[in-house]
Amino acid sequence: MRLGAFAAYARREARGALGRMVFFAACLSVGVAAIVAVAGLSQGLRDGIQGEARSLLAADLVVSGSRPIPPALDALVAGVPGLRRADLREMATMAAAEGKGDAPGRSLLVQLKVVDGAYPFYGRLELDPPRPLAELLAADAAVVGPELAARLELSAGDTVLIGGQRFRVAGIVRSEPDRAAAGFAIGPRVFLDGAGLARAGLDARGSRIEHKALFALPGDGGDASEALAARIRAELPDATWYDVDTWREGQPALREGLKRAERFLGLIALLSLLVGGIGVAQASRAWIAGRLDAIAVLRALGVRPREVFALYVAEAALLGLAGSAVGAALGIGLSALAPLLLKDLLPAVPVRFFSPVAALRGIALGTVVAAAFSIPSLAAAWRVPPVRVLRRDAEPLAAPWAVRLGLGAVVLAGVFAAAWVQAGELLAAAGFTAGIAVAVAALAGGAWAVARTVGRGPRGAAPVWVRHGLAALARPGAATIGAIVALGLGVTVVLATQIVQARLAGQLGADVPTRAPSAFVVDIQPDQWDALRAQLEAEGAEGIDSAPVVVGRLAAIDGRPTAEAADPKTRPEDWEDGRRRWALTREQRITYRAELPEGNELVEGTLWSDPAHPELSIEEDFARQLGVTVGSSLTLDIQGVVLEFRVTSLRRVEWRTFGINFFLLAEPGSLDDAPQFRLATLRLPAERELAVQDRLAAAFPNVTLINLRQVLDRVSAVIARIGQAVRFLGLFTVVAGVLILAGAIGAGAARRGREVAVLKTLGMTRAGVAAVFSLEYALVGLVAGLVGSVGAAVLAWAVLTRGMEIPWRWPWGTLVAGAVLATLLSVLAGLAASRGALARAPVEVLRSEL
Amino acid sequence: MTKPVPRLELRRLTRRLPSGGRELTILDSVDLAIDPGECVAILGPSGSGKSTMLALMAGLDRPSAGEVLIDGAPIQDLSEDALALLRRRTIGFVFQSYQLLGNLTALENVMLPVELSGSGDPRGRAASLLAEVGLSERGHHYPAQLSGGEQQRVALARAFAIGPPLLLADEPTGNLDSATGGRVLDTLMALRERHGTTLVMVTHDPAIAARTGRQVHLKDGRIDRITAGSPA
Structure with missing residues (x-):
């Protein structure tokens, strides 16, 4: 087939298929917009940082x-x-x-x-x-x-x-x-x-x-x-x-932070593109199903199978390109809005929002996803038997299992390639792909199980519209599984973000233990402490605790100078290296006391057990970063005075008490005469905090009071902003999911039209028919919402308990609200998509069947 | 004078299909030779194997046994691609249900085989063929905007677009009323005459078959008898 003929046919193939093409392209536009917005914003910021370096x-x-x-x-x-x-x-x-x-x-x-x-x-x-x-x-x-x-x-x-x-x-x-x-x-x-x-x-x-x-x-x-x-x-x-x-x-730390954010947000944006891919797959399947006769004719006219296949893949790629280009334009617009959404989070540099690289990346990813998700459906074109021109019932031959496996591999490879581009890291891309595969399997499994249960369950006693709605859900080939998976993935992202953020904010604010201090006081000179304490007590402060603080630096570990261990040329993007260097070179604050502080637990060794050496007890994670253990010797330079300590115990610290805790705890007597100041924590009734702070500032001007509540409020505000950004991106996934649901319903419009006609002929009112349909869509939304909620709970649980070590609590309210909203959304989208079918007069439909 | 190589030859052609767990023989060891320029009708009741025979002749289906030779060359072992190229160059089709592509105009439907074959000026060629079938004015219409007879005439124009040496027709008037069908058949016969095309036409209508030079009667997958009549 000559290229000219190929192009001419491809152009003609598009005729009369505007709706399908718009749907196909729109599925991609949503995700590409999200991707380009993220990539464009971060590219713009990077350029801005570089330009303003x-x-x-x-x-x-x-x-x-x-x-x-x-x-x-x-x-x-x-x-x-x-x-x-x-x-x-x-x-x-x-x-x-x-x-x-x-x-x-x-x-x-x-x-x-x-x-x-x-x-x-x-x-x-x-x-x-x-x-x-x-x-x-x-x-x-x-x-x-x-x-x-x-x-x-x-x-x-x-x-x-x-x-x-x-x-x-x-x-x-x-x-x-x-x-x-x-x-x-x-x-x-x-x-x-x-x-x-x-x-x-x-x-x-x-x-x-x-x-x-x-x-x-x-x-x-x-x-x-x-x-x-x-x-x-x-x-x-x-x-x-x-x-x-x-x-x-050019601000390597800032850019590194930006890169991490871009990687994370980029993958969330990719998710909405992949959900769009489900729509692309559905649209492609419907498209090919409607073209079997035409393909058979082409084959009879002497078009080779691979030419037919290439024709449809090229068509899909072109549509993908068009949809992606529209998405890229939308994404550029969105990234221009980002500063409004994220104003306290972004470095204040001038940002140019049109980034050709970002737009190209979005368009390329959109096209790859269009190809990867449409090829398995379009491959049926390869197997249309030409004899169908004579025998209408000749269906495409079943694909051999090797081909099916290959086509599955095409989808997986597409997802993996896209994730690799977005994450820039092989391991993250593999993890993302595996996670998606598990989530899709769970959602599809859940959808299948519900459809089966509903299909088999007794519904004899239910009103007619309930019976009909349930039956519709369980009908074979109802194309609802794809819609459920798509919508469910969206629900998962949005809810998981909501849960994690709410829990984090709660952990930082309201969940602070009631016995936790509300303020820290630092820089107290030793001779000020008695007077300060007396004033705090007079002001009604409770739970006053204090500790002496000696500031020094780590000169050597086991005789090896720290400068050797901490290479100043460590790469800032290597987190482990960075942590280690930080641990080695930070200004060490050391306290000394006889007993183990509250909230501390010995995990190795014994406190103050070596009469021969000055002893140190180290927090276990910090010890790991330093690379020391029980028996190591640490040389500390306390403002010019060099002291050697022996590590005799490791501690686990419950940091969440917000009490006074130190990585390094020294044996009493070893540092008593070193230059030091005192740190205090206390609890004040919220309404008196500011007044006490003012009086303290007047009486002890060198002392700094850090109001924990205010600090936590600021941190919570930042986390809320991040959460907003993530949820905003997650919404794209929901939009894509709703779009696909509407598409699946719209694709069955003809069948629905007949259904409406038959039901109306049998005497059902229009409202009655709408109720039947609503129930079906509600069930689709409910299943997507429920399975998506479970997915969100699992994801949030993993992030909170494994990643952040925050105890898990079932966020029932959020989960139920998510399922309810998904249901409502599904009903609205469904009714909107079947508006045309609902409005048709029965006779008109039945006549067109003749 | 030596006998010319047949345009189309079937040798012990057999087609079996699995049906309800056992094999059903649709076509049973058929031998037939059709000379260049000949006009042959395949007759027989439903299920006698007419359409299957036609599909095998075109390489749209594969025989279970036996051979199909076009211009002396066996085609049953050709690859899908080689068969496609063979059809592209050598075989024209007319179907009972027209099989025009709905998203192409009449003119574009006729252009398609010319474009596929890569020969020059598809548009001019298609326009002149549409004129031959009397549809010059309807070239920009889509199939849905044409009557059944008009659609079948477009299909005829398409079938002759590349001037194929062999034309296979499957009940070309089966979907049309008798008056329209008669006019379509006239057009087909006139085109065949003018282009010197070998025609194999499946029909169940003896009146139509009578307009061909030879009538092959199929019954239960075998040739029952062959009768001769005057070509139209």
């Missing part, structure tokens, strides 16, 4: 760490011509408004940023009034974020108390370039300069300070900063304790 760093190169930047760095960079440097320190502390008379002013936890030098080198720091930061800041002047100004009712020229010292509010900061990359913020921003910090006295021991040195290299095209970064990593003493980032690396 200098602004997001505010510099060409940044050295950061939880320890002061060593003077050795000055020597290292001394020879670089034209180099400029600015130093930042960031910490959490309390800010308060001035009191009036005896009443203390309002207080709030803030993120302090102390600037020495010409910050920022890149990007815009928007200030009000619009003047350089250095001009606004002074030893007695601060620039504050708008949230702080609002909460403390401050305006320019007012006074804010930081560390107990009065600072004039010299300006408001509207936006800062490197905050976009910082992610979760614990409180509003306050800028001070170095002199201001010294005056506030917050650089004292105990405060957790993040130190940063920002560098600008004149005319840096990327190579210069990377060369300098490499030299710093190689030559800076204790380089392990610092992160060295250059703008050209």
Whole structure:
């Protein structure tokens, strides 16, 4: 068959099949839209991050760490011509408004940023009034974020108390370039300069300070900063304790987070495309069934079997391409809406939403899915016997089992290939494919079992419309199984996300044990503790607990220097490596006490059992990350004093009590004289929290009170946002499912028309017929809803109990609501799809049968 | 003068079909030779094996035993693809139920075999054939918009589109009233005459069969008798 003839026939084949073609294409459009929206958004964000890399760093190169930047760095960079440097320190502390008379002013936890030098080198720091930061800041002047100004009712020229010292509010900061990359913020921003910090006295021991040195290299095209970064990593003493980032690396941590999100959301989006694939398979089967005569004629006219097959596959691929292109356009539109949906979650970089790569990926995946899901149905075209032109009853020959297996493999391969593209990882793709296979098998099995039970069950006593509706569900070839699987998958995704998120939020908020503390107080100097405690007790605080905290770093494990174990060049995308490096190089906080704290359980060794050595007890997971066990020796550098400890026990900690817990617990006596501060937890009645916080901030300005409830609220809000995004994507799966249900019903429109005619002729009213149909659709929806709910429960259970170790609770309300909604949706879609059939007059239908 | 190679020859042609657990013999060891340009009718009651014989002649079905030779070459062992190519070049069809493709216009239905064969100007060829069957004005109509007689005439035009040496017709007037059927048959015979086509026509109507040169009477899968009559 010549290509021209092929194309001509393919074009003519499309005639009079607009409805079928639109359905076929729409099945794909929905999923492709979801895929392109996710891919386009993440590509746009990646480009934005790359494009704004200098602004997001505010510099060409940044050295950061939880320890002061060593003077050795000055020597290292001394020879670089034209180099400029600015130093930042960031910490959490309390800010308060001035009191009036005896009443203390309002207080709030803030993120302090102390600037020495010409910050920022890149990007815009928007200030009000619009003047350089250095001009606004002074030893007695601060620039504050708008949230702080609002909460403390401050305006320019007012006074804010930081560390107990009065600072004039010299300006408001509207936006800062490197905050976009910082992610979760614990409180509003306050800028001070170095002199201001010294005056506030917050650089004292105990405060957790993040130190940063920002560098600008004149005319840096990327190579210069990377060369300098490499030299710093190689030559800076204790380089392990610092992160060295250059703008050209473009926020590897942020991009890694983005990649994970993209992988997860991309697979959820893929699910809606695969559900669309079920519709494609159904449409293809109906299409071929209606074309058997034409195919037989073609065969009689001398068209070869493989040409017939190629004709229909090409047609399907073209339709897939068209549907995918429409979906891609929709997806681009959707990703432009995303910033509205996700505004607190996205880094604030300019994003260009049209990403050709994302659109192409969506179109390619849509076409692959169209091919993979239509080929098994279209393969029947290969086996249409040409003798059908003479004998109408000659049906397509049954496929040999090897061919059937092959066709099944085509679908699986298509799913796997698509998952691989979306996940970018072989293992994840295999897992996803297996999960889908299990879910589809479960849904199809459930649907089959229900249809069979209904078909066999007694229904003699039921009213006629119930009997008829039940019978319709169980009718052979009712095409309901596909619809149930499609809708059920959608229900699974949406409900599972809902359950996990609700449970997480519950776990973070309402489920916090009633005896859990409501606030942490940090940075308490040892000589302040008695007075602070007395005040807390006077304020009615309950369950006050406290522990001394000694800050140090891990110098060596079993004599091997930590710097060797923690390679600073570990790849940020390797999570295990990252965890290990974090464990080794973090600022270690150590407490000492005689007994095992509440909520702790020894899993190995004995507490304080070795009279010969100072002893440590380590939390079991942390020990695993460090790679130590009972008997290991740990060398700790406590602000210059080196002490060696022997690990004599491992502990399991019940973190959910929110009590005071430490990875490292030292034997009493070993650290009593080390520099230390005190950490306290307490419980306050919710209505008095803010007032107590204000009075505490006034009386102990260096002490920081972290209100657990407020922090949890912020975390819950972020989780809710993520949940919204996931559910939004999951909705695409539901839409695809409903579409397929409507398609399956629409495909049987002719048969339904006859059914309506017969029922009406027999005296059933139109409402009666609608009731019969509604019951059938309701049953389809109910089965999909029930099986989907069970699937969601299993999925959520696995994620919660296995992934997050949150105890399981049956979310009956959500599951029932899901099943009910699926039922309603199914009835609505079904009645809409059979509207035409319901409206037909009996005589018209019966006449057309003649 | 040597006898020419038959256009179509059946040698001990047998077709058995499984039916209700046992084999049913539809066609039983039939021998028949049809010369180029000859016009033959296959007659017989329902179930006598007429349509099966026609399907075997076209390579639409495979014999259980025996041979089908077209221009002296056996076709029963050809692959599906080779059979398709053979039909494409050599065999035209007319069916009782017309078998026009519903989503193609009359003109496009006629163009299809020409397009398949890859020979030049399908549109012109199809238009001239539609003119031959008297349907020049109906080329842009879809089959559903044509009467039964018109549809069958389109089918005739399609059958002759590539000028096949062999035309197989299965009850070509079976679905038509006698007046219309008569006109369609006239057209068929005229086309056959003009193109010099060998025609094998299945019918159960002796009046129609009488217009062919030879009548093969089938009964229970065997040739009962062969009669000769004057060609139309």
